[in-house]
Amino acid sequence: MSGTTSTEQSSGSVLNRLFGWIDGSLVSLCLASLVVVVAGGLVQVSFGAFSMTIGEAWRAVFDPAVIFDPQVWQVFLLGGELPDLSRRTLIVWNIRLPRVFVAALVGANLAISGAIFQAVTRNELASPFILGVSSGAGLLILLTLVVFSGLAAYLPLLAALGGMFAFVLVYLIAWKNGTSPVRLVLAGVIVGTVFQSLQTGLFFFVDDIGVVQSAIAWTTGSLTGTDWEQVRMALPWSIIAIGLALGSSRQLNVLLLGEQTARSLGMSIEKVRFALSGVAVLAAAASIAVAGIVGFVGLVVPHLVRNVVGSDYKRLVVGCLFAGPALMVAADVGARLALNPIQLPVGVVTGLVGGPYFLYLMRKQQNIGEV
Amino acid sequence: MSEQQSGDSQQMVQHGETDATADGRASVENGSTRESALTGDALELSYPTSEEPVVECDRIDIPRGEITALVGPNGSGKSTLLKSLAKQLSPDTGNVYLDGKSITEYDDKAFARELGLLSQQHDSPTSLTVEDLVYHGRYPHRSFFEQVNEDDHEAVERAIDLAGVEHIRDKQIGNLSGGQSQLAWIAMVLAQDTDVLLLDEPTTYLDLHHQLRVLETVRQLNEERGVTVAVVLHDIAQAARFADYLVAMQDGELYDWGPPREVVTEELLADVFRVEAAVNYTPDPEIVPKHSL
Secondary structure (H helix, E strand, O other): OOHHHHHHHHHHHHHHHOOOOHHHHHHHHHHHHHHHHHHHHHHHHHHHOOOOOHHHHHHHHHOHHOOHHHHHHHHHHHHOOOOOOHHHHHHHHHHHHHHHHHHHHHHHHHHHHHHHHHHOOOOOOOOEEEEEHHHHHHHHHHHHHHHOOOHHHHHHHHHHHHHHHHHHHHHHHHOOOOOOOOHHHHHHHHHHHHHHHHHHHHHHOOOOOOOOOHHHHHHHOOOOOOOHHHHHHHHHHHHHHHHHHHHHHHHHHHOOOHHHHHHHHOHHHHHHHHHHHHHHHHHHHHHHHOOOOOOOHHHHHHHHHHHHOOHHHHHHHHHHHHHHHHHHHHHHHHHHOOOOOOOHHHHHHHHHHHHHHHHHHHOOOOOOOOO | HHHOOOOOOOOHHHHHHHHHHHOOHHHHOOOOOOOOEEEEEEEEEEEOOOOOOOOOEEEEEEEOOOEEEOOOOOOHHHHHHHHOOOOOOOOOEEEEOOOOOEHHHHHHHHHHHHHEOOOOOOOOOOOEEHHHHHHOOOOHOOOOOOOOHHHHHHHHHHHHHHHOOOOHOOEEHHHHHHHHHHHHHHHHHHOOOOOOEEEEEEOOOOOOOHHHHHHHHHHHHHHHHOOOEEEEEOOHHHHHHHOEEEEEEEOOEEEEEEEEHHHOOOHHHHHOOOOEEEEEEEEEEEEEEEOOO
């Protein structure tokens, strides 16, 4: 009798270990983020060059001709010709909503990428672009636009590849009988500085102001003109990166205990660190490919989430998956509608929001920097 | 004492016999050398920043099922030696054997299932709870994506119980006193469920109560589960009371080793610690400095 109760008790606590980490702060953060995403999405679908009332926009969003038609979804997600739809539905579903989806994907990717890099480097001020990723992507963007303009169609792919290439280079530079967080960050600075100079140098060879604008849009991050094609491009990689990030939360938590403890617990620390960085770079690359280099989201979101749910990565990663899209969708509302009809690159808005947030944190918190 | 020992290959047996007669603990098997759980052979250890080797040690044995204390002044290489035994620092030359097998042949996780190490310094996120920390001790027993199972749960409960941190299990590490957090970390290594446990100065900076709690936990683990322990201790009198076996180090070399009674002598205190002191056994060892430095 007592035996059964004790088994029940202990299996209860195994269950508790599986789901007990979901707490009130995480649930409220996720709900609040969802509200922001939905509200931002509603604003995005309602306003624009073709104006409609909020009621009309909502009816278009819930148009059964789209929602319950697998054929339409197939076209959205795999490409092809859309069947006939009403004009409003077409504008909402084919132009305005995909931009919201892309913003959400980019936000989620950047947030988990930043969260992972902050654990790998054990530095709260690390961002998805810390290990040379942004400078590598930026350099390849400019090279493509200026020198190899024939390859412009592959720009998203090349930008992502540039980021990954720079990351590998950073790792090679940092490696000396293994790496350390400090060496990695320093190598990131080295590669970043050189690539940044090359980038700036390339601007002098541009004659066409249109190319300059395009280059700036890519290097500051912009969602202008994104549609289902960008969703199709980013979605598979995002799913992989997010799945791996969720599955690796325990590894990330052990990394936070410090290198020595992680190693004495039997973690093959170099392998794990490289693999996790790889996941973070994949997520960053997926967002670069569709939106360019959007700054601050990957830095601010994990920080903000950590302040709410604590540093446990099980909660942190989940929180980032909700808060990242919220910030990105909200920022894109500003980028698209603030100076209507001129659209700003969304990276300009995230920078304008992110800077003051850090100022606020710096004033409020005593020791900022340690995870 | 030490002249007699140097170059005497049988000294371990002699000590073992004295040990057995002294307090009745049978630590010698049929007159043969007592079995080592962990052996360091011809070790030369250095850090990337140092030119000279920090530790040179022909042979060190950590006897199975006993508590071995490493003592010596600051900078004598105790922690360095412990790190190399725990596979945290690879030696320039020489090798370390765990259960007769070179530690380089162990896979990282397999090694961590056999040998646990509690480092001198450890930091953790301040919002981590004690229970979550202890669960991290199960890391080597779980595969990459594996969830907790019944074994993990039992090992964690046992560790929490043994370290006596039940009452603070839901507290955050950042809100604990130094002594409490040290016990939480000890619970983490206990949850690792290893046969060999290495502890680097687990009692330094703790008040007397927590020092004794830590040592008691280790002693209990050794007696009840037969865990082999090697521990770096600062207080030589404490080490002499607590350990079955002492290893004294000086300037990166082993000065003497054996049961405390034979190692802790006035000569050792003068040579190694540069302290003129009287050593009395009443029956526990007492060290009384003869005059101020």
